[in-house]
Amino acid sequence: xxxxxxxxxxxxxxxxxxxxxxxxxxxxxxxxYWYRQxxxxxxEFLVSFYNNEISEKSEIFDDQFSVERPDGSNFxxxxxxxxxxxxxxYFCASSLGAGRNTIYFGEGSWLTVV
Amino acid sequence: xxxxxQPTEMTATxxxxxxxxxxxxxxxxxxxxxxxxxxxxxxxxxSYNVLDGLEEKGRFSSFLSRxxxxxxxxxxxxxxxxxxxxxCAVRDPKAAGNKLTFGGGTRVLVKP
Numbered sequence: 001x002x003x004x005x006x007x008x009x010x011x012x013x014x015x016x017x018x019x020x021x022x023x024x025x026x027x028x029x030x031x032x033y034w035y036r037q038x039x040x041x042x043x044e045f046l047v048s049f050y051n052n053e054i055s056e057k058s059e060i061f062d063d064q065f066s067v068e069r070p071d072g073s074n075f076x077x078x079x080x081x082x083x084x085x086x087x088x089x090y091f092c093a094s095s096l097g098a099g100r101n102t103i104y105f106g107e108g109s110w111l112t113v114v
Numbered sequence: 115x116x117x118x119x120q121p122t123e124m125t126a127t128x129x130x131x132x133x134x135x136x137x138x139x140x141x142x143x144x145x146x147x148x149x150x151x152x153x154x155x156x157x158x159x160x161s162y163n164v165l166d167g168l169e170e171k172g173r174f175s176s177f178l179s180r181x182x183x184x185x186x187x188x189x190x191x192x193x194x195x196x197x198x199x200x201x202c203a204v205r206d207p208k209a210a211g212n213k214l215t216f217g218g219g220t221r222v223l224v225k226p
Contacts, residue, residue: 031212043216098212105156
């Protein structure tokens, strides 16, 4: 069964450093997303991406965050200058379309900022 | 905005049935998802409701009442592996980006 894959599974970084989280969405999907989940808290929407541009972003997704689809398969989330409060599990997700199409999640990248 | 409420935790016995309720207050509605999440893992899709009524999928069923802003997930013949968090999520109809808003999740503990 096709799946969303993410790397790395776990990254520890120092505060202020840049981090890039990588994702390979399901191959025929057109919508891509990043969500995050701080330990013990809700899954929160960060950003959605369609047709090579951001279609929506949350208030969490400030200027420190950016997304890119550098080629036909990868979808990346960059955090320019990490803060302690960025420590969370980051989930990439994808869906074939909008509407009733199911959103499939990757296994997550656990980011620890020290 | 969206407000989604579900109980924090439930305990049930192997072989039994458990019903997890979810209520939502939203400015609009375009479908409700249920996901299962084991600790430290990704949410896994279970079911989707956009019209009123019951959707059945094996041991799992999900019900929706849009007029009441209410859904439930029914887990039958509980197995130990069903111990997990169950997340209710509502799709925002105004969102160009197909955004889901999640509830806090209900942790279900299945005991022998």
